[in-house]
Amino acid sequence: MSDVLSTPSLWVLGALIAYAFTYFVYSKWVDEKVWEVSADRTTPAHMYMDGVEFFPVSKSVLWGFQFKSIAALGPILGPFIAISYGWLPALIWIILGNMFIGWAHDYSSIMISVRNEGRSMGPLVYQYVGGDRPRTILLGYLLFYLLIISAVFIYLIALFWNVFPGTFLATVIVFIAALIVGQMLYKYQMNVYTVTIFAIIMIAIAVWVGAAVPWPPKDFLGPDYTMLTWSLILAVFLFFAALASMPTFITPMNFISAFPAIGGVIILIIGALLTPLTGISLGQPSIGKFDVLIGNIGPGPIFPVLFVSIACGAVSGWHSLVGSSTTAKQLDVEIDARPVGAGAMLTEGLLALSALAAYMIIPAGSDVFQKGKVAAFVTGAKELAAAYLGGEAMLPFWASFFALFLVIYAFTVQTLVTRYWRLVSGELFTGSLSFLGNKYIATIVGLLIPILFALSGSWLNLWIYFGGSNQLLAGLALFLTAIIVAKMKRPSGYVIGPAIFMLIVTISALGWETYLYAKKVMSYLQTGDVNVLFANPPLKNYPLAAFFMNVVFVVIGIILIGLGFLMAYYLFKSYSAARSEE
Amino acid sequence: MTTLKKIIQSFREFLFGAFYMDLYRDSARMAREYKDFINLLLLGEFLGLPILSTSITLRLIPYLYGDLANWKRRQLAEKDVTDEVPDIM
Numbered sequence: 152m153s154d155v156l157s158t159p160s161l162w163v164l165g166a167l168i169a170y171a172f173t174y175f176v177y178s179k180w181v182d183e184k185v186w187e188v189s190a191d192r193t194t195p196a197h198m199y200m201d202g203v204e205f206f207p208v209s210k211s212v213l214w215g216f217q218f219k220s221i222a223a224l225g226p227i228l229g230p231f232i233a234i235s236y237g238w239l240p241a242l243i244w245i246i247l248g249n250m251f252i253g254w255a256h257d258y259s260s261i262m263i264s265v266r267n268e269g270r271s272m273g274p275l276v277y278q279y280v281g282g283d284r285p286r287t288i289l290l291g292y293l294l295f296y297l298l299i300i301s302a303v304f305i306y307l308i309a310l311f312w313n314v315f316p317g318t319f320l321a322t323v324i325v326f327i328a329a330l331i332v333g334q335m336l337y338k339y340q341m342n343v344y345t346v347t348i349f350a351i352i353m354i355a356i357a358v359w360v361g362a363a364v365p366w367p368p369k370d371f372l373g374p375d376y377t378m379l380t381w382s383l384i385l386a387v388f389l390f391f392a393a394l395a396s397m398p399t400f401i402t403p404m405n406f407i408s409a410f411p412a413i414g415g416v417i418i419l420i421i422g423a424l425l426t427p428l429t430g431i432s433l434g435q436p437s438i439g440k441f442d443v444l445i446g447n448i449g450p451g452p453i454f455p456v457l458f459v460s461i462a463c464g465a466v467s468g469w470h471s472l473v474g475s476s477t478t479a480k481q482l483d484v485e486i487d488a489r490p491v492g493a494g495a496m497l498t499e500g501l502l503a504l505s506a507l508a509a510y511m512i513i514p515a516g517s518d519v520f521q522k523g524k525v526a527a528f529v530t531g532a533k534e535l536a537a538a539y540l541g542g543e544a545m546l547p548f549w550a551s552f553f554a555l556f557l558v559i560y561a562f563t564v565q566t567l568v569t570r571y572w573r574l575v576s577g578e579l580f581t582g583s584l585s586f587l588g589n590k591y592i593a594t595i596v597g598l599l600i601p602i603l604f605a606l607s608g609s610w611l612n613l614w615i616y617f618g619g620s621n622q623l624l625a626g627l628a629l630f631l632t633a634i635i636v637a638k639m640k641r642p643s644g645y646v647i648g649p650a651i652f653m654l655i656v657t658i659s660a661l662g663w664e665t666y667l668y669a670k671k672v673m674s675y676l677q678t679g680d681v682n683v684l685f686a687n688p689p690l691k692n693y694p695l696a697a698f699f700m701n702v703v704f705v706v707i708g709i710i711l712i713g714l715g716f717l718m719a720y721y722l723f724k725s726y727s728a729a730r731s732e733e
Numbered sequence: 734m735t736t737l738k739k740i741i742q743s744f745r746e747f748l749f750g751a752f753y754m755d756l757y758r759d760s761a762r763m764a765r766e767y768k769d770f771i772n773l774l775l776l777g778e779f780l781g782l783p784i785l786s787t788s789i790t791l792r793l794i795p796y797l798y799g800d801l802a803n804w805k806r807r808q809l810a811e812k813d814v815t816d817e818v819p820d821i822m
Contacts, residue, residue: 199803199806201765201800201803201806201807202761203758203761203762203764203765204762208750208754209746211742211743211744211745211746211747211750212746212747212749212750212754213750214747214750215746215747215748215749215750215751215752215754216750216751216754216755217750218747218750218751219750219751219752219754219755220755271813271815271816271818272815273813273814273815273816274811274813274815289815290814293814293815336756336760337760343753343756347752397759397763398760398763402756402759402760402763405755405756405759406752406755406756409751409752409755410752413751413752469818472815472818473818475815476815476816476817476818477758564819567819568819570819571814571817571818571819574814574817575814578814
């Protein structure tokens with residue numbers, strides 16, 4: 152028994168039992184008593200069926216689609232920060248976050264859309280929260296959110312290219328494969344399964360090249376300029392990718408990236424569950440320090456940082472946007488909302504636990520947390536995979552695979568974010584600022600600002616800004632649900648409690664990060680020493696620019712908190728009005 | 734259908750949803766955009782846009798008829814950027 156206890160599997164299985172309770176008891180109660188779902192009520196998929204946006208599909212297809220839509224790097228990289236506090240707090244947050252907040256958020260965002268003709272978040276906010284102003288606040292909020300998420304992912308891709316030599320070549324092979332797949336699918340209209348086989352072979356070649364040709368070496372342009380160079384190379388790729396027509400690059404890239412991405416996720420989950428048989432045991436301590444600062448940087452105190460560092464694995468605001476804008480339009484019957492919304496989110500929780508397991512098995516005192524930072528994921532994941540797929544001989548292959556897995560995931564996300572930034576810019580900037588909505592200018596702005604952000608902070612700090620904004624969005628979506636449920640005269644406790652918790656946690660986290668940056672700015676003003684600022688090379692060589700960027704982050708923090716408070720005010724007002732309605 | 738068959742069927746559907754549904758949706762959306770242009774080109778005259786001769790339009794109407802109601806709804810529907818959010822998280 153003690154052997155089993157010292158592997159991650161028992162904890163993952165424990166979580167599965169908790170999730171089973173959530174799914175079969177708690178979510179069922181909400182489904183039946185709060186929403187009173189009925190198989191007889193017509194869903195938008197039938198009401199407006201057009202075979203493109205609106206069409207009914209089975210719950211298993213939609214579950215797979217929803218899982219693919221919400222499973223990305225959030226639950227994989229987030230636990231890296233959280234494990235600084237020991238794996239137990241992270242595990243508890245992933246389990247409880249999913250049980251009481253995550254599934255409720257995803258399920259409810261589908262339901263509010265299904266009950267409102269398949270409308271997405273923007274129109275729902277307009278309808279229920281009081282017109283144009285809250286909707287514009289939401290858009291403005293999205294714009295800042297996209298900048299921060301871009302900064303995080305641009306930094307991460309550049310970092311992965313740097314710390315995993317060979318990954319860049321592998322990525323280029325995948326790009327070429329995507330271009331060819333686009334031609335095969337849309338120009339030559341080849342059978343999709345033939346194309347699938349071609350894509351999988353190309354990805355296998357990319358992984359092999361990544362392992363066999365570790366070029367260019369780490370820091371090939373020196374510690375000061377390598378990251379900047381990778382960021383700029385990436386920006387060029389992203390510029391063309393985001394501006395190319397959908398069938399040329401984005402659609403085939405999304406298509407082929409799903410194979411290593413979802414494949415990697417499945418390999419990871421199985422690896423974590425098989426640990427009692429494969430003999431991989433826990434290495435990290437269950438409890439760590441609760442107020443962590445690694446050198447000059449670090450996540451900070453466990454409250455509120457833990458709750459925003461693991462965002463998507465426990466609860467994520469972005470899911471409400473995806474759930475309401477796409478999934479809700481394909482729901483066959485209302486009773487499918489629970490298996491799709493709650494089912495996919497709880498599966499995502501399982502993914503977060505498996506990713507956590509990859510960090511849990513790294514031996515205590517290992518230097519990967521200090522040296523390679525996020526590379527720690529690859530260290531753990533390759534062990535989990537090789538233990539049951541190929542043994543030690545396959546370790547280099549799995550290392551290359553999981554490094555490519557991270558890059559492809561991040562790149563696909565970033566292409567979509569850059570493109571979406573352009574769409575939001577076009578919508579938001581009108582009148583004298585309409586030039587900012589021009590597709591070329593918007594794309595350049597949407598890439599250069601994040602690169603500057605990435606150079607001026609560690610990814611830990613950016614991640615907390617990103618997690619904070621993302622979770623705040625979740626709080627707002629839960630609040631919106633509470634308004635709609637209150638209008639229906641049904642009990643709203645299952646969403647209003649989590650909504651208030653998320654607002655407190657996220658505004659505290661954003662406040663913490665703003666305070667950190669403000670502290671750096673004040674220290675610089677007192678000492679004039681650039682080392683007290685958050686700045687990566689080469690920005691560090693230009694003290695005034697570094698100082699300016701730190702001030703910018705203080706301002707962004709204040710704006711995000713301000714927008715969050717403003718939106719919360721409108722939501723609370725509407726919620727009170729909805730409750731007092733006769 | 735036996736339970737095992739049901740499980741296998743559900744698993745296959747899950748894989749379809751995870752790997753192919755996005756491709757289907759994106760492709761269908763692109764096809765629809767082209768279709769909307771054709772609709773506008775052919776039926777624009779009915780809306781007051783002098784584009785093609787009515788005789789061609791009338792001959793093509795049987796082919797367009799099936800999608801007319803949806804086309805009208807699409808054109809009149811409110812557009813919002815949150816409709817277009819990508820799957821990133």
